Amino acid sequence: METLLKIFGEGHDLNSLQMSCRAVVIFLSALILIRISGRRSFGVRTALDNIIVVLLGAVLSRAVVGASPFVPTLITCLVIVCIHRGLAWGIAHSKQFGKLVEGNKILLFENGEFNRDNMKKALVCEEDLMQGVRKSALTEDMSKISKVYMERNGEISAIKKQL
Numbered sequence: 001m002e003t004l005l006k007i008f009g010e011g012h013d014l015n016s017l018q019m020s021c022r023a024v025v026i027f028l029s030a031l032i033l034i035r036i037s038g039r040r041s042f043g044v045r046t047a048l049d050n051i052i053v054v055l056l057g058a059v060l061s062r063a064v065v066g067a068s069p070f071v072p073t074l075i076t077c078l079v080i081v082c083i084h085r086g087l088a089w090g091i092a093h094s095k096q097f098g099k100l101v102e103g104n105k106i107l108l109f110e111n112g113e114f115n116r117d118n119m120k121k122a123l124v125c126e127e128d129l130m131q132g133v134r135k136s137a138l139t140e141d142m143s144k145i146s147k148v149y150m151e152r153n154g155e156i157s158a159i160k161k162q163l
Contacts, residue, residue, distance in 0.1 A: 014066045022064045029074055030060055037081045038088060046102050046153045048091070052084040102152045109148035109158075122150045132156020 008025075009018035037052060056077055063073035091098040106122045108115055108129050119129065129148055134140055137158035146161045 008070065009066060012066050019064060019066075022066075022070065025070075026060050026064050029077070030056060033077055033081045036078075037084050045155075048084065048087055048101060049153075052080060055080050098152075105152055106150040107147060108150055108156070109142070109145065112142070118150075124150065124156070129156060133158040 007018065007021050009015065009022075014022070033056060059068075059073055059077050059080070062068035063070050087101055091101055106118050108119055108122065108124065114126060114129070119125070130140065132150075132155065133142070133145060133148060136156065137145060137160055139145070139160075144160055145158050147159045149157050149159075151157055
């Protein structure tokens with residue numbers, strides 16, 4: 001036990017070597033936690049997925065600098081990852097649960113007209129919408145666009161008209 005305390009330190013008075021040793025363990029632990037959490041944590045980028053990234057970063061950093069006890073911090077992160085995994089499983093298996101946790105896509109443009117009410121709800125202006133159209137449909141010509149949505153992850157996507 002004394003050897004572990006020498007290597008990893010205790011409390012706030014950590015030297016560079018102790019913090020480095022903690023960082024190695026935290027890095028490997030974070031890798032395992034992210035693998036448990038699943039690929040969606042860094043792929044889908046919904047609010048749920050952003051939450052786990054922010055929380056894990058914030059909580060794990062406390063273990064590196066000694067602001068929180070090491071093992072309880074890792075256990076807390078495991079709980080956070082399990083909650084994320086459980087919610088992601090629920091979203092994947094239930095449309096209603098997905099709507100509850102992540103919301104619905106919002107129709108912003110259809111039949112050649114901007115849906116101003118939905119744009120206000122989504123907090124986007126016409127230029128934001130056009131940026132999404134340029135990015136997803138590779139055009140600025142709205143006559144070529146059938147519909148534009150704000151997706152559940154906040155991205156704006158455009159569907160081109162069928163020729």
